Amino acid sequence: MALWAPGAGAQTQTTASNSAETQKSGEIYKTLYLTGTTKDSGAVDVVTDLRNMLPNARLYYVPSQNAISMRGSAEDLQLAQKILADTDRKPKTYRLTYTITEMDGGQQTGTRHVALVVVSGGKTVFKQGNKVPIVTGVLNEGSSNPNSQVQYLDVGLNIDAALEESPDGLKLRSKIEQSRVAEEKSAAGLPDPVVRQTTLEGTSTLTQGKPVVLGSIDIPETTRRQQIEIVSEPVL
Structure with a gap:
């Protein structure tokens, strides 16, 4: 016959509690x-x-x-x-040098270099050019004091560079835009200028110190062509 001992349940509970305290104190x-x-x-x-x-x-x-x-x-x-x-490592920093070489009839006529510093996992934006005013509307038209509404358009060279490290090398996402104001005016007879724009956008894998050609651009209405290449190197 089984005998019940008073307090046995309480003793078991105390033992479990002591075990929990020991685990927590560890x-x-x-x-x-x-x-x-x-x-x-x-x-x-x-x-x-x-x-x-x-x-x-x-x-x-x-x-x-x-x-x-x-x-x-x-x-x-x-x-x-x-x-x-x-x-927990500090992201590496790289210098990206874009070389824009202009050719005319197979002859090199000019070279331009743009160097950007980009942190791995980050993005750097380069803009160089002019702001061209564009009239978007007129307030109080017909009155003696009309006010023109003007917006400004960036014209020149824009480069966006985003860089990430990968097992195969550096993964670069580039967007290069070149724009200029054309000599001709708008066909609608408005004073707004005609802006010609060329965009080169893509993803490339870079090896440090080795130039990579991103692409080649023909300049409209001319015999000129531009080749864009890039080379990367770590910033120490």
């Missing part, structure tokens, strides 16, 4: 500071990586300090430090 708290990445350059991705790899640890990202408050086991802390050593 956790370690540590503040991990990020040195390579920031809130705007991948810190959130690093924290997400830690949370996925350490589901039993507690993690909280403090943007103002660029730090991670962590509580977990010694094994979790050791793995977190290893993950940060592999992922």
Whole structure:
């Protein structure tokens, strides 16, 4: 016959509670500071990586300090430090030199160089030219004091460069726009100028120090042609 001992259930509950306290006391708290990445350059991705790899640890990202408050086991802390050593790295910076070579009848007539500094994972925009006024409307037309509404159009050379690192090399997304005001006027008889524009846009894989031809552009109504190539190098 089974005998019931008073207080046995309470003893079991106390033992379980002591076990939980022992497990909790085995956790370690540590503040991990990020040195390579920031809130705007991948810190959130690093924290997400830690949370996925350490589901039993507690993690909280403090943007103002660029730090991670962590509580977990010694094994979790050791793995977190290893993950940060592999992922918390400052993005590399590269210099991209665009060379625009103009040809006329097979002869080189001019060369232009534009150098941009781009951070991996970022974008740099270059603009050089003039602002051309365009009349879009007239207020109080017919009165003695009409007011013209004017907008300005950027004319010249625009380059957008976005760069990312990949296992195959540097992945570059480029957009190059060249525009100029034509000599002829609008067929509608308006004072607005005619603007001729050429755009070259695409994605290329770069190898450091090796020139890559992005494309060749024929200039309308002339015998001239422009070839655009690019070369990348790390900024130390």
